[in-house]
Amino acid sequence: MxxxxxxxxxxxxxxxxxxxxxxxxxxxxxxxxxxxxxxxxxxxxxxxxxxxxxxxxxxxxxxxxxxxxxxxxxxxxxxxxxxxxxxxxxxxxxxxxxxxxxxxxxxxxxxxxxxxxxxHERRYEECFELVQELVGEGALGTLLLYEANISHDLFKNIDRSNWRLDPKHAPAGMMTATGIHQTDLCVALFGEPCEVRAETASLTFAPPASDFVTAALKFKSGARATITLLSCVPYYGRVTVFGDKGWVEVMTEGNVDQGKPTVVTQCTGTQAPRQVTVYHPTDTVTANFESWAAAVAGEKRYRFSSAELVDNIRIFEAIVRSSAEDGRTVSL
Structure with missing residues (x-):
């Protein structure tokens, strides 16, 4: 192409x-x-x-x-x-x-x-492909909660005039940088959203730039999600998906371009031994592009449906609105 x-x-x-x-x-x-x-x-x-x-x-x-x-x-x-x-x-x-x-x-x-x-290349990470597989197999049981904190300090020292800190282009803290990936994964796992509450703050950044956002999401399936993002701390990346039969935790040690490993822990019962797997980074950005090109060529389906793409932006828009209105609940 x-x-x-x-x-x-x-x-x-x-x-x-x-x-x-x-x-x-x-x-x-x-x-x-x-x-x-x-x-x-x-x-x-x-x-x-x-x-x-x-x-x-x-x-x-x-x-x-x-x-x-x-x-x-x-x-x-x-x-x-x-x-x-x-x-x-x-x-x-x-x-x-x-x-x-x-x-x-x-x-x-x-x-x-x-x-x-x-x-949204995070769907192509082996760790999240495993999570999707476990969910599809029913290994976690009824899905209950997606809990995440994805934070970094990459924006801490950039020029304050940079568009990435401008609320017009990047409202609600790091939602457009890292949070939007998390809500994409939520939609892929849990389906259609129905309710959002969110809060932002400028803890160390000078307003109007915000460096903190937290959001609570509810899905029509009944599952919940809580997502927190900080723009002013050393890299931290943790996602845990809970079901009534088990949970799986994904701990990433660095941003997508840093070449750091990811540690995945699976728990299938209080007395069961926990299974720990280390995944080394793969080029998920290129994998996403090649998957798109294959879909364009009619070779296979692309991983993202139109409904999922719109639902993700529905969540994003609701987070922006809720955080601007002191955490008011927004129904979708």
């Missing part, structure tokens, strides 16, 4: 590096209106052309697809433009800032007959 990558920040360059490993992709353009000198040097080193705007790439008949790694507030408009141009679409998370926006993108994608790729 001949593609363009829009957005040449840290993650956009990470994406291009992943695509370079895959025989499924030929990256023709890096798109950015104000690229840094290092970004241009990066493109040049890979013999990839720079385009200053998305419109010029969408007009190029030699481009099959576009991958968006742009500021979040731009996603909806850009997604719709990519689909209107007849190109394949992969969008980094979050898909949109509102559920209505997500529905517009999903509907446009279905009308165009396209497979919507999404940057």
């Amino acid at each position: 001949r593609v363009a990558v829009a957005g040449l920040g840290w993650w956009g360059k990470q994406i291009i590096s992943c695509l370079e490993k895959s025989p499924r992709f030929d990256t023709r353009y890096g798109v950015d209106p104000l690229p840094s000198a290092s970004a241009l040097d990066f493109l040049s080193s890979l013999n990839i052309r720079h385009a200053p705007d998305l419109a010029s790439v969408l007009a190029d008949p030699d481009i099959d697809g576009v991958i968006l790694a742009t500021p979040h507030q731009l996603h909806e408009e850009q997604c719709l433009a990519v689909l209107a141009a007849g190109k394949e679409l992969f969008c980094e998370k979050p898909l949109a800032m509102t559920a209505a926006g997500a529905r517009r993108i999903v509907d446009a994608c279905e009308r165009a007959g396209k497979v919507l790729g999404i940057g």
